[in-house]
Amino acid sequence: MRMLRAFLSFWYDFIVGDDATIAVGVVVALAATAILASLHVPAWWLLPAAVVVLLGLSLLRASRGG
């Protein structure tokens, strides 16, 4: 059980890293891009915009010690 927890913890740390909101935000942004694209609405701008928002929020939290 302890080994399984350590194994899962390693992969969580490997993929998600220090800030889980980045990983969650990327998944949400990709889903939103897919929805817009399926509606034939131009969606290329969404991920660059998401990068600005996600990175900005993450840096803001880190600079405030969060």
Next chain:
Amino acid sequence: MSSLLLVISVFLACAVEAVEALTIVLAAGTSRDWRSALSGVGAGLVVLAAIVAVLGPALTVIPIGPLRLVVGGLLLVFGLQWLRKAILRAAGLKALHDEDAIYLRQTAEARSAERVGRFAVSDWYAFTLSFKGVLLEGLEVAFIVVTFGANQHHVGLAVLGALAAILVVVGAGVAVRQPLARVPENTMKFAVGSLLTTFGIFWGAEGAGAHWPGADAAILGLLAFTVLVALLGVAILRRGTGPARPVPAPADSIEVH
């Protein structure tokens, strides 16, 4: 153009991780036993090579759309994490990676550990320290090699970029016989983070069904955009905290990102 950026990305990412792994292996070798330390390096490289050999061809059989969606998402998460740390370090809010300090700490810890032999290895501590250093530092590079290579259908080219970086770093390490403390690690991490984020945005959006204005040429625009956003982040954080100040080095020495 994207093949050149692929090689640059893999080379830089691998060089950064190789510098960090070299520090750990040097500590294990000089303070304990070189034979066991080098056995650990060999075992770590074999595991990494197996991951690339198995995952590389496996990924190329996945349809390009879903592959780009997943790979783009992973690269975007990795890239943003690398960028986040590089920006915080450049702004003085996080300690720079100090190879000399890490080397001294690892050496002190290694000297105090008991010497135990296991299987055919005379010093198990030196073996596991080197093995973990190479495997943990190299795992992300292996993922970058596999995902970049599969997406571009150039796994071989990505492997060459990684091998070139290892040769350069090991060559420099053998020449100076001490940690490569003068390597501008944070600048390299900044570049890797920008490149991973750029490809993550590009492939992620394509995988989700979006179409880029200018097709592949959009990659260069995205790279410029990402670098600009990151530099802006550094400038804003520096303005908020004053000039960059030294921060004590972290206790951990093996970082995934």
